[in-house]
Amino acid sequence: MLERIQVIICGGTECSNDESVKIKEAFSSYLDVIDMKDEVALVLTGSKGLCSLGPVLVVYPGEIFYTDVTEKDVKEICEEHFKKGKPVQRLMYNDFEAQKRIKKNSLVKFYGMQKRIALRNCGNINPLDINEYIARDGYLALGEILASKTPQQVIDEMIKSGLRGRGGGGFSTGKKWQFAKNSESDQKYVICNADEGDPGAFMDRAVLEGDPHSVLEAMTICGYAIGADQGFIYVRAEYPVAVERLNYAIEEARKMQLLGDNIFNSGFNFNIDIRLGAGAFVCGEETALIASIEGYRGMPRLKPPFPAAKGLWGKPTNVNNVETLANIPVVFLKGADWYKSIGTKDSSGTKVFALGGKINNTGLVEVPMGTTLREVIFDIGGGIPNKRKFKAVQTGGPSGGCITEKDLDTPIDFENLKNLGSMMGSGGMIVMDEDNCMVDVARFYLDFTVDESCGKCTPCREGTKQMRDILNRICEGQGTMKDIDTLEILAHMIQETSLCGLGQTAPNPVLSTLKHFRDEYIAHVVDKACPAGVCRELTSFVIEENCIGCTKCARNCPVNAISGWPKQIHRIDLELCIGCGACKKTCPVGAISSQPKHQEASL
Amino acid sequence: MKSLEELKKLRDEALDKMTMRFIKNGIRIQVGLGTCGIASGAKPILATFLDEVEKRELTNVSVTQVGCMGECAYEPMAELIDYHGQSFVYCNLTEANAKEIIERHVMNQEPVLRLLLTTKKG
Numbered sequence: 001m002l003e004r005i006q007v008i009i010c011g012g013t014e015c016s017n018d019e020s021v022k023i024k025e026a027f028s029s030y031l032d033v034i035d036m037k038d039e040v041a042l043v044l045t046g047s048k049g050l051c052s053l054g055p056v057l058v059v060y061p062g063e064i065f066y067t068d069v070t071e072k073d074v075k076e077i078c079e080e081h082f083k084k085g086k087p088v089q090r091l092m093y094n095d096f097e098a099q100k101r102i103k104k105n106s107l108v109k110f111y112g113m114q115k116r117i118a119l120r121n122c123g124n125i126n127p128l129d130i131n132e133y134i135a136r137d138g139y140l141a142l143g144e145i146l147a148s149k150t151p152q153q154v155i156d157e158m159i160k161s162g163l164r165g166r167g168g169g170g171f172s173t174g175k176k177w178q179f180a181k182n183s184e185s186d187q188k189y190v191i192c193n194a195d196e197g198d199p200g201a202f203m204d205r206a207v208l209e210g211d212p213h214s215v216l217e218a219m220t221i222c223g224y225a226i227g228a229d230q231g232f233i234y235v236r237a238e239y240p241v242a243v244e245r246l247n248y249a250i251e252e253a254r255k256m257q258l259l260g261d262n263i264f265n266s267g268f269n270f271n272i273d274i275r276l277g278a279g280a281f282v283c284g285e286e287t288a289l290i291a292s293i294e295g296y297r298g299m300p301r302l303k304p305p306f307p308a309a310k311g312l313w314g315k316p317t318n319v320n321n322v323e324t325l326a327n328i329p330v331v332f333l334k335g336a337d338w339y340k341s342i343g344t345k346d347s348s349g350t351k352v353f354a355l356g357g358k359i360n361n362t363g364l365v366e367v368p369m370g371t372t373l374r375e376v377i378f379d380i381g382g383g384i385p386n387k388r389k390f391k392a393v394q395t396g397g398p399s400g401g402c403i404t405e406k407d408l409d410t411p412i413d414f415e416n417l418k419n420l421g422s423m424m425g426s427g428g429m430i431v432m433d434e435d436n437c438m439v440d441v442a443r444f445y446l447d448f449t450v451d452e453s454c455g456k457c458t459p460c461r462e463g464t465k466q467m468r469d470i471l472n473r474i475c476e477g478q479g480t481m482k483d484i485d486t487l488e489i490l491a492h493m494i495q496e497t498s499l500c501g502l503g504q505t506a507p508n509p510v511l512s513t514l515k516h517f518r519d520e521y522i523a524h525v526v527d528k529a530c531p532a533g534v535c536r537e538l539t540s541f542v543i544e545e546n547c548i549g550c551t552k553c554a555r556n557c558p559v560n561a562i563s564g565w566p567k568q569i570h571r572i573d574l575e576l577c578i579g580c581g582a583c584k585k586t587c588p589v590g591a592i593s594s595q596p597k598h599q600e601a602s603l
Numbered sequence: 604m605k606s607l608e609e610l611k612k613l614r615d616e617a618l619d620k621m622t623m624r625f626i627k628n629g630i631r632i633q634v635g636l637g638t639c640g641i642a643s644g645a646k647p648i649l650a651t652f653l654d655e656v657e658k659r660e661l662t663n664v665s666v667t668q669v670g671c672m673g674e675c676a677y678e679p680m681a682e683l684i685d686y687h688g689q690s691f692v693y694c695n696l697t698e699a700n701a702k703e704i705i706e707r708h709v710m711n712q713e714p715v716l717r718l719l720l721t722t723k724k725g
Contacts, residue, residue, distance in 0.1 A: 006688075060688055114673075123635060123672030123682070125621075132667075134610065135617035143607040202638075209637045210670015241638050257604045265605050361724075364673035382724075 004039040005082055008058040019070075020055050026074040036082060059087075066091040113380050115342065116366045117350045118166075118203075118326040122210030127245050130252040133213040139258050141332035142217050145224065146266040154225040154332075155181060161336035162348035163328070167193055167284070167321030168399070168425045168501075170347075170414040173328075176318060179308035180226040183316035188228035190219050191312065191319045193289060194235035194242070197281035198397030199448060201428035203352040204322035206364055208235065208242035211326065212249035216259065216272060218325035221332065223270045226318050231272040234289050236279045246274055281398075281452035285500050286311075286319040288454065299456045300500035321426070323352055343369030347413035355381045357430040358388065367412075374408040377431060388433035392516065396425025398445040398452075399505030401512025402438070421512045423505070437534035438517040439524055443471040445509040453502065460503030463494040467510060475535045477597075479525040488514060533594025536579035540597045543570050543583075547591040553583035630664045630709055633682045637671030645679040651701040652681070664709055677720060683708060692720040 007027065009020050024042055031037045057066040057077075064087050066077065073091055080086045116122075125132035133139070145154055159174030180188060192215055196204040208215065219231040235243055250272055253259040261269045275293050282288045283298040290312050292298035311317025327349060331339045340348045347369040353376060356362055360382030367376060377383070377393060384390050392402040401422035403410075410416050414424050432441060446468045455461045470487050473479045491507035491514075498504045514521060523529050530538040543553070549567040554560075561577040564570030572583070584592040604610055621631070634640070634649040652666045672680060677694035683704065684690045691714050693704060700718055707713045716722055 008689075058689075119673065122637075122670040123633070124669060126633075126667040127670055128668070131613070131617040132621055134614050135621045137614065139604070139610055140607075140614065143604070143610050147607055206637055206671040206673070239638070241636075241641065263604065264607065264610075360676070361674065362676040364671060364675065366673075 006041045006043065006060040008043050008060070009055070022071055023055060023057070023069060023074060026071045027078070030074055030078050031082075034078060034083065036078070040082060064092060113371070113375060114366050115350050115368050117330050117342075118207060118323050118352055119210070119364065119366045120330065121214065122206050122364075125211065127210055127212055128248055130213060130249070130256060130258075133211070137333055138213055138329070139217055141329040142220055142224075142258070143264050145221055145332060146264045146268055151181060151225045151227065154221065157332065157336045158225070158328075161331045161339040162343075162346075163324065163331060163339065164347060164349075164414065165321055166323035166327070166351065166426070168396070168423065170424060173320065173324055176308060176320070177222060177225050179306065180228075180316050180318040183309050185316050187230075187315045188226055189312045189315060189317040190222045190226070190228045190231040191286075191289065191293070191317055192219055192231065192233040192235075192322060192325055193284060193286065193319050194233055194239075194322045195277050195280075195284045195289060196236070196239075196322070196426060197279070197284050197452070198399075198426050198428045199445075200356040200430050201354045201397060201426045203354050203364055203427055205239050205242055206352075207322050207326045208239065209245055212242075212246050213253065214326045214329055215246075215322055216249060216253055218320075218328035219272060220259065220263070220270045221328055222318060222320065222325075224268055226316070228318070229269045229271065231270065232293055232312070233272060233274045234277055234283070234293060235274060237276045238279045243274065243276065250274070280454070281448075282454045282500070282502050285502060288500070289319065290317065297454070299454045300502075302499065323427070344411065344413045346415060351412065351424070351427055353427045353429045355429050355431065357394075358384050358433040358436070359431040360385050369413045370411040372409050372411050373403060376412070376429070377408070381431070384431065384433050388435060391432045391434050391436060392438070393432065394422075394430040394441070394445075394509070395428070396423035396505075396508075397428045398448050399423060399501065399508055400425050401508045402432070402441070402516060404516045421508070421515060423508075435532055435534070437475075437530050437532040438513040438520050439471065439474055439530075440532075440534045442510045442513045443468065443475060446471060446506070449502065449506040453506075457497075457499040457503060459494045459497040460499070460506060463490055463498075464503070464506050466490060467494075467507065471510070474521065474524045475530075476537045477524070477528045477535075481522075481525055484514070484518075484521055484525060527596060529596030530594075533581065533584070538597055539579050539581075539594045540574055541572055541577060541579065541581070541584060541592055542595055543572060544591045544593060545569065546589055548589055550588060552586050552588065553592060556582045556586045558582060629686045631684045632664060632666045632709075633669045633684070634666065635670070635672050635678060635680045635682075636668040637675075639671055639675040640678045640680065643678040645696075647698055648679050648681065648696050648701050651698045652705065655702055655705040659705065659710070661705075661709065674720065677723065680720070685712075693718045694720040694723055 009024050027042055031040055055069050057069050076088055080088050121136055155174055155177045158177055163173045164170045165173055194204055194208060223231055259272060277283050277292055280298050283292045285300045286307050288298045288300040307317040307319055343349050350366050350368050352364055352366045354364055365380050392404050394402045403420055403422055407420050417424050446464060450464045450468050453460045453464055467490050470483050491511050494507050495504055520531055523531050528538055533539045547569040551566050554562040554570060559576050559578055561573045562570050632652055634645055636645050656664050656666055679696045680694045681696060682690055682692050704715055707715050
């Protein structure tokens with residue numbers, strides 16, 4: 001029989017050794033008294049790195065640390081913790097600073113503040129071994145559903161859980177399934193949307209690479225609920241590792257008959273195939289995605305009819321995003337009520353964010369909904385590198401907007417972000433500091449949407465291009481105040497008249513930067529200056545008096561525009577300088593500053 | 604898969620194998636091989652671990668690849684889980700570091716503190 005509880009007692013030489021042995025003896029004799037000897041395993045180990053606080057106990061499951069334990073405490077731990085399941089607060093390790101040598105992972109803010117549901121297995125199991133997924137209760141949800149639930153019960157549970165689509169829209173997943181189930185047809189399809197295109201978002205890739213079976217299991221559950229027997233995963237060819245692991249996972253699942261005919265002897269059949277996309281951003285829109293799978297150009301069409309009524313090859317189709325699917329097995333394993341209890345009232349569960357840009361801990365974090373932006377960026381993300389000041393954070397990628405310092409304490413959920421003029425999107429978070437020029441940022445996102453516009457409708461195809469041209473003019477110092485007005489008019493027009501989400505949201509970065517950073521636009525237009533020193537045509541670099549003559553800047557200059565002897569003040573030849581800013585980045589004493597160029601421009 | 608019981612049985616077996624609870628001094632090393640890890644050079648590190656384990660004939664160590672752990676800025680990373688389930692996350696690894704971890708941590712039970720994520724993050 002497996003023991004329910006494991007107690008690890010530190011018996012390293014640095015702890016007082018016989019104390020640990022005495023504690024172990026006390027445990028075993030008391031466990032005998034309360035007749036729990038079979039349920040608790042006692043292990044005496046080497047040092048755990050917390051010797052200053054010894055003797056130390058760790059109790060699994062839960063990885064609870066007890067420090068400074070004496071024989072007298074044994075009875076209390078047995079009675080309260082083992083018997084009643086209440087850890088003894090008094091003895092629990094809680095001093096963050098004191099744990100000098102090895103910190104427990106979950107005590108580090110990066111892990112401690114996270115709650116991993118969608119990423120539960122990422123980085124913990126071997127994605128190329130189905131047994132490891134099964135060891136983590138994989139396919140158990142599917143098995144239980146097929147054994148004991150009707151499709152309608154599955155959908156009811158989904159609706160109750162309050163899970164909303166993680167791809168950007170935030171529509172209730174359960175309701176989406178209900179629509180697909182209600183459509184009458186001889187054939188239905190399930191599609192997994194793995195066409196992740198937001199610049200700086202990579203959570204879907206992490207799930208597909210780290211835990212492909214969770215997606216397969218969820219798709220099968222969805223197939224059972226809506227009455228489909230075929231699924232497709234639409235994944236971009238730019239994710240070769242993900243594709244390879246998905247293929248392998250599908251093969252393994254088929255071999256174990258977790259995909260295919262008569263799964264779990266229930267008479268239910270389900271198959272999954274992969275379709276590769278060429279990496280067009282617009283194919284993340286579900287109707288364009290469906291067109292692409294059918295073999296046509298990936299272009300969106302008008303909705304309704306929604307895919308739930310008429311989707312792939314005209315048949316009812318349910319499209320869900322990777323992260324949404326990764327949540328689903330857990331919803332059924334732990335129950336809808338449990339899932340609902342996490343997060344906020346209208347947005348339950350957790351959300352994965354991809355932190356990027358000017359932030360110390362670039363990476364993926366998963367936090368409960370309702371966590372504030374400040375906690376995500378400063379506590380988990382570790383704040384801004386190089387002691388720079390926070391300026392804004394862009395959420396929702398090219399469809400979202402930027403959020404400034406004053407709104408950082410807003411709890412994250414779908415509605416709150418929308419009210420701030422941004423959106424949840426797929427969860428990319430690009431952090432910007434004072435060295436980012438907001439006009440340049442807006443131009444970057446528009447560049448992206450101009451490239452990715454499919455060209456079907458005029459507002460998006462032509463409008464975004466015009467907006468980019470205006471932004472280019474402003475960045476080059478050729479802009480006028482009228483340009484800013486035109487930009488706003490165009491932006492609203494594109495929002496209102498575009499066919500699909502790509503066009504409707506494309507002007508958001510411009511509108512939100514205009515709203516929060518209008519003074520920067522005006523500085524570009526009126527003063528012909530770029531306050532952040534990014535726009536090359538408006539900036540010249542100057543070496544100040546505090547130059548120490550280390551020659552670093554001269555060595556890093558790509559056009560050899562910097563001259564000077566070692567240990568003497570260097571100077572920049574503005575004729576040769578291309579304004580790349582490489583010298584400013586490399587200067588160890590911050591002696592190089594950017595200044596507006598307009599004096600020269602007016603000559 | 605024919606029944607739920609069969610799945611549960613398989614789960615328990617796989618879990619025992621994975622957590623190494625029944626192998627004396629069993630250690631599991633997980634190397635992060637998501638795209639982020641591969642890009643920062645995790646493949647040679649995985650190869651080094653495997654090489655070292657083979658060369659030194661360590662039978663109690665299993666080296667496996669896993670996906671992204673989320674700390675992409677600190678890749679390449681490897682997580683070492685010892686037989687009490689205590690996890691040690693090593694980051695910014697090089698091939699030489701991998702050898703050192705095998706020598707010091709796996710063979711002598713002495714964690715390489717300076718390479719731990721928790722040390723580097725301070």
